[in-house]
Amino acid sequence: MSTITLTLVLAGLLLIAALAAYAWHLWRRVWAQQESQAAAEQERRQRLGGDLNILASSLLxxxxxxxxxxxxxxxxxxxYDSALSNDARCQVFHQLFEATADVPTHAAWKALDKPARRRFEKRFTELELQHKAAARTAARWLLDEGLASRPDRA
Known part of the structure; x- marks a missing residue:
């Protein structure tokens, strides 16, 4: 083998080794980023699970x-969990959400005149009478079973 061929083969091998090292470096960064994202998602789910526990307990x-x-x-x-949200035992929360979707919030609520507020408050009372037992049952189920069956419960 000539010196030029040997030099070119060595240069090629060095280039391959450098590219392999760079690829390894990039993969390590990808793996670290994936771990970081998984940890952030786990922390988010734990926080949401804790918040759901507090809300369900407060509702009860x-x-x-x-x-x-x-x-x-x-x-x-x-x-938190779309499958849990769509569970039949949680449908009362969806029903109440949809039934009040047109209610103004925050500044728009404060801007309402008293008769308009009273109409909404009357509807709230009617909805509460109609759905209170189901909402309490759903909140109890969330605390006892729904959230408890999740491995990342806070």
Whole structure:
């Protein structure tokens, strides 16, 4: 083998080794990023699970208005676990959410005149009477079984 051929083969091998080392470096960064994302997702799910526990407990202890609690639980469930959110035992939260979707919030609520507020409050009372037992049953199920069956429960 000539010197030029040997030099070219060595240069090629060095280039391959350098590219392999760079590829290894990039893969390590990808794996580290995947681990970081998985840890962040686990932390997010634990936080949401804890928040759901607090809301369901507060709803059962009547420390939270039924309508507000149901809306908050529905939104958190959607973000926590869509399968759990779509479980038939949680449908009352969806029903209350949909039944109050047109209610103004925050500044728009404050801007309502008193008769309009009273109409909404009357509807809240009717919804509460109609769905209170089902919402309490769903909250109890969430605490006892729904969230307990999740491995990442906070």
């Amino acid at each position: 202890d009547e420390q939270l208005p039924l309508i507000e609690g149901a809306i908050r639980i529905k939104v958190l469930l959607d973000n």
